[in-house]
């Protein structure tokens with residue numbers, strides 16, 4: 235097994251709209267974790283604008299890396315390696331982190347690990363808990379992906395098998411688009427999570443997506459359309475009146491990072507510059523609560539089904555949507571009915587961060603999986 239000069243790994247993540255860097259000792263001890271979010275920059279557009287994202291990464295990356303090193307109390311010369319996200323994500327954003335990581339690795343003669351963003355999310359679940367029973371059924375739910383993985387067959391938590399993916403939108407995308415449709419702000423997931431608490435989750439019926447080919451694959455476009463039909467049928471107006479354009483346009487699909495690529499006018503595409511007021515009409519609160527309940531119920535049922543099929547001994551939740559309070563509670567209840575524990579990272583390790591990339595990168599490096607200076611960004615990388 236290759237030796238590293240030290241166990242200290244710098245992780246860099248710039249795949250979408252967070253400029254993030256962290257220093258870990260080994261795969262689990264987080265010494266620093268710095269995240270510069272670009273949400274205020276993109277909020278007025280109702281989604282991530284790729285050109286602005288790349289520029290923000292360029293502006294922030296040096297100070298974010300420096301702060302991560304300073305907070306950890308280490309110098310570049312103390313490091314044993316550098317890990318960086320190479321994909322999937324926005325190509326311009328990925329290239330910023332990758333260029334910085336390659337330059338630092340060359341100048342300081344440090345081994346480089348190129349990490350798949352989804353592998354990082356998977357590893358985030360293993361950073362803090364001491365004992366995770368394997369195999370684990372992992373639901374990865376983010377703005378760009380919704381997948382099920384079986385982790386740790388044969389007791390090796392580095393092994394993962396891909397079992398199901400979304401056929402259309404990701405769960406986070408559904409949250410974001412419904413929030414946009416209703417003029418609630420961006421990103422939609424945390425806003426709906428908060429506002430849904432005011433509504434009745436049984437008020438609006440939603441039918442459950444079903445795959446006719448018997449796979450566990452997901453689909454969310456039907457739920458999004460059901461919200462649109464309800465909004466049209468009941469004449470529901472966007473909450474803060476800032477949504478420009480028709481409802482259907484707000485529901486158009488986007489690329490895997492939740493990007494708005496066409497609607498870039500400052501007033502366009504919903505959300506407005508600030509999150510909405512705390513109070514919303516009861517019919518909107520009921521719709522949000524019912525939509526969230528249906529989506530969460532669907533995610534939980536698919537995960538439980540997969541866990542049973544594969545005799546999983548634990549369940550894991552990762553990716554930005556794993557911050558959702560209703561999803562965490564419902565999955566924990568389902569786990570206790572099944573008699574297996576449910577693990578999810580703290581929010582700071584759930585959304586995009588450098589710690590998960592450093593943790594995954596550490597494993598690559600001790601297994602001798604090193605990237606070189608020819609490593610390119612791969613916006614559509616798959617696990």
Ligand code: KG4
Nearest residue numbers: 376377378406423424427554555558585586
């Ligand atoms: O993992 P992430 O930070 O970025 C990607 O890799 O996609 O996930 C971002 C997604 C967004 O769609 C956001 O709305 C959603 O995670 N999200 C939530 C919550 N917090 C973030 N969705 C539902 N409830 C939340 N509390």
